[in-house]
Amino acid sequence: MPLDKATVAHIAKLARIEIGDADLEALTGELSGILKWIEQLSEVDTEGVEPMTSAVQMTLRRRADKVTDGNCRDKVLANVPVDADGFFAVPKVVE
Amino acid sequence: MSDLTGLSVSGAREGLAKGDFTSLELTEAHIAAIDAADGLNAFVSKTPDLARERAALSDKRRASGEAGLMEGIPIGVKDLFCTEGVLTTAGSHILDGFEPPYDSTVTANLWREGAVMLGKTNMDEFAMGSSNETSYYGPVLNPWRRPGDNRSLVPGGSSGGSAAAVAARIVPAAIGTDTGGSIRQPAAFTGTVGLKPTYGRCSRWGIVAFASSLDQAGPMARSVRDCAILLRAMAGFDAKDSTSVDTPVPDYEAALTGEVTGLKIGIPAEYKVDGMPGEVERLWQQGVDWLRGAGAEIVDISLPHTRYALPTYYIVAPAEASSNLARYDGVRYGLRVPGERLDDMYEKTRAAGFGAEVKRRVLMGTYVLSAGYYDAYYLKAQKVRTLIKRDFIEAFEKVDAILTPTTPTPAFAVGERVDDPIAMYLNDILTVPANMAGLPGISVPAGLSDDGLPLGLQVLGKAFDEETVLRVGHVLEGAAAFDARPDPWWRAD
Numbered sequence: 201m202p203l204d205k206a207t208v209a210h211i212a213k214l215a216r217i218e219i220g221d222a223d224l225e226a227l228t229g230e231l232s233g234i235l236k237w238i239e240q241l242s243e244v245d246t247e248g249v250e251p252m253t254s255a256v257q258m259t260l261r262r263r264a265d266k267v268t269d270g271n272c273r274d275k276v277l278a279n280v281p282v283d284a285d286g287f288f289a290v291p292k293v294v295e
Numbered sequence: 296m297s298d299l300t301g302l303s304v305s306g307a308r309e310g311l312a313k314g315d316f317t318s319l320e321l322t323e324a325h326i327a328a329i330d331a332a333d334g335l336n337a338f339v340s341k342t343p344d345l346a347r348e349r350a351a352l353s354d355k356r357r358a359s360g361e362a363g364l365m366e367g368i369p370i371g372v373k374d375l376f377c378t379e380g381v382l383t384t385a386g387s388h389i390l391d392g393f394e395p396p397y398d399s400t401v402t403a404n405l406w407r408e409g410a411v412m413l414g415k416t417n418m419d420e421f422a423m424g425s426s427n428e429t430s431y432y433g434p435v436l437n438p439w440r441r442p443g444d445n446r447s448l449v450p451g452g453s454s455g456g457s458a459a460a461v462a463a464r465i466v467p468a469a470i471g472t473d474t475g476g477s478i479r480q481p482a483a484f485t486g487t488v489g490l491k492p493t494y495g496r497c498s499r500w501g502i503v504a505f506a507s508s509l510d511q512a513g514p515m516a517r518s519v520r521d522c523a524i525l526l527r528a529m530a531g532f533d534a535k536d537s538t539s540v541d542t543p544v545p546d547y548e549a550a551l552t553g554e555v556t557g558l559k560i561g562i563p564a565e566y567k568v569d570g571m572p573g574e575v576e577r578l579w580q581q582g583v584d585w586l587r588g589a590g591a592e593i594v595d596i597s598l599p600h601t602r603y604a605l606p607t608y609y610i611v612a613p614a615e616a617s618s619n620l621a622r623y624d625g626v627r628y629g630l631r632v633p634g635e636r637l638d639d640m641y642e643k644t645r646a647a648g649f650g651a652e653v654k655r656r657v658l659m660g661t662y663v664l665s666a667g668y669y670d671a672y673y674l675k676a677q678k679v680r681t682l683i684k685r686d687f688i689e690a691f692e693k694v695d696a697i698l699t700p701t702t703p704t705p706a707f708a709v710g711e712r713v714d715d716p717i718a719m720y721l722n723d724i725l726t727v728p729a730n731m732a733g734l735p736g737i738s739v740p741a742g743l744s745d746d747g748l749p750l751g752l753q754v755l756g757k758a759f760d761e762e763t764v765l766r767v768g769h770v771l772e773g774a775a776a777f778d779a780r781p782d783p784w785w786r787a788d
Binding site (some may be wrong): 219249260278288 | 392393394395396397493494495508509534537538540600603606607609610617621624625626627628629630631633634635636637638639640641642643645646649654655657658659661662665672674675676677678679680681682684716717732733758
């Protein structure tokens with residue numbers, strides 16, 4: 201099923217990537233082409249097949265629920281593009 | 296150009312142990328070679344001062360009687376591994392200026408074993424690419440060209456900078472990562488050896504994530520032995536990676552017995568893909584003959600879902616990438632483009648920070664995970680992935696290892712496939728299945744194409760049986776006696 205421009209614009213919104221009108225057309229064509237190629241998977245009979253959710257057969261390890269790290273605010277903030285007195289700063293969200 | 300730059304890892308290890316030269320001398324020789332090879336664009340960041348400092352420390356350790364597995368040996372590090380205090384870009388504009396306050400587990404293991412970092416190698420952006428043309432820092436050029444033809448060829452990708460640096464002998468070895476073939480395919484394109492270990496063998500902690508159920512770090516070098524040495528230093532259990540497997544790391548060099556007598560080697564019919572050039576098929580047959588001649592038993596096998604591995608990959612990998620790359624939002628690190636509102640800032644930052652291929656994949660991943668399409672695409676792909684893995688499990692009941700070509704073609708020209716995503720994706724058709732199943736694989740240079748370019752053979756093994764993969768790879772390496780070298784057109788000295 202080919203994608204239309206409105207669908208691609210919607211996906212771009214979900215992915216938080218601004219796409220200009222000029223690029224939308226080309227991207228719609230490219231993504232449709234890839235999807236069409238992917239759709240050959242419909243030939244495969246997967247009736248009763250369990251989905252593979254892990255690359256290795258293993259039980260996820262657990263650890264005690266306690267603090268193992270911390271007290272490193274300066275390291276956490278070392279790469280921040282815009283900081284404000286030891287916090288991450290973002291444009292105003294609440295009026 | 297001193298002859299120290301031609302040394303293998305094992306040769307350097309021997310020379311350092313005997314006191315023929317110091318780590319500082321070995322490191323200086325490679326720093327000079329890297330500076331003389333800027334035309335390859337193999338590095339995003341060079342770290343000569345850090346290299347000298349660490350080499351001097353290594354020489355001191357050695358003098359005091361301590362020597363790790365990689366003591367004093369300089370290497371290149373793919374710019375996907377976080378390195379403390381050293382710019383780490385993943386080949387992307389969106390990580391501008393990012394200097395991690397920590398090292399990845401794999402690099403920390405290597406430093407613990409005495410390795411010295413020469414710099415961070417160039418790569419496809421976020422490891423998404425098969426030609427190194429998607430890097431924000433420009434394409435890496437393959438040291439190899441067709442004889443009598445000056446056109447630049449791609450080194451493969453995504454670990455193309457590491458592969459090119461190893462092939463050009465400006466580093467003795469390097470590390471890379473392999474999500475769909477990103478170590479093995481560039482190794483094949485550059486006449487070098489590249490090993491993707493079993494998923495869970497090397498920790499993923501501190502490696503910029505692309506597709507978390509597929510990503511795996513591995514060594515790239517000029518011999519199978521060198522890969523064995525590096526893997527032992529890189530691998531090991533890490534509590535910080537929930538998928539790291541707690542199993543002992545063997546001495547991989549001990550597996551290089553030169554013997555394959557009695558081993559059963561599977562030849563999967565389905566790897567003979569449509570349009571495979573005669574030269575690739577002939578080399579594959581040559582590999583079969585070499586292994587049979589060395590005493591292995593050749594067994595025809597079938598991996599019926601092979602042709603579905605690539606389309607499955609192009610659902611699973613973008614889905615995981617769209618989730619992993621959600622963290623690049625201009626708030627905590629890297630690029631930030633100002634916006635009126637928060638969403639506006641996110642959208643502008645990600646529009647400016649991601650390149651075309653990354654955007655394509657994030658959008659594809661977002662689509663296949665979105666409401667109403669999840670079952671049709673993502674769940675379907677996970678089920679096909681089960682079938683792909685089952686094919687391998689059944690095959691490995693009959694054989695010890697599998698032999699295939701690494702790539703369907705030799706290296707192609709820069710720009711040749713960049714406008715056709717699917718043609719580019721087809722590069723990985725023979726390498727992707729091992730990632731889908733989490734299995735180890737190696738690419739060994741085995742011969743030259745009709746137009747004089749390297750071609751690789753791939754050996755796949757059972758989970759956590761890198762030893763058999765290395766053993767078979769070593770025998771192929773010995774039989775192929777690949778000693779062709781690119782003409783050093785890039786050298787500026």
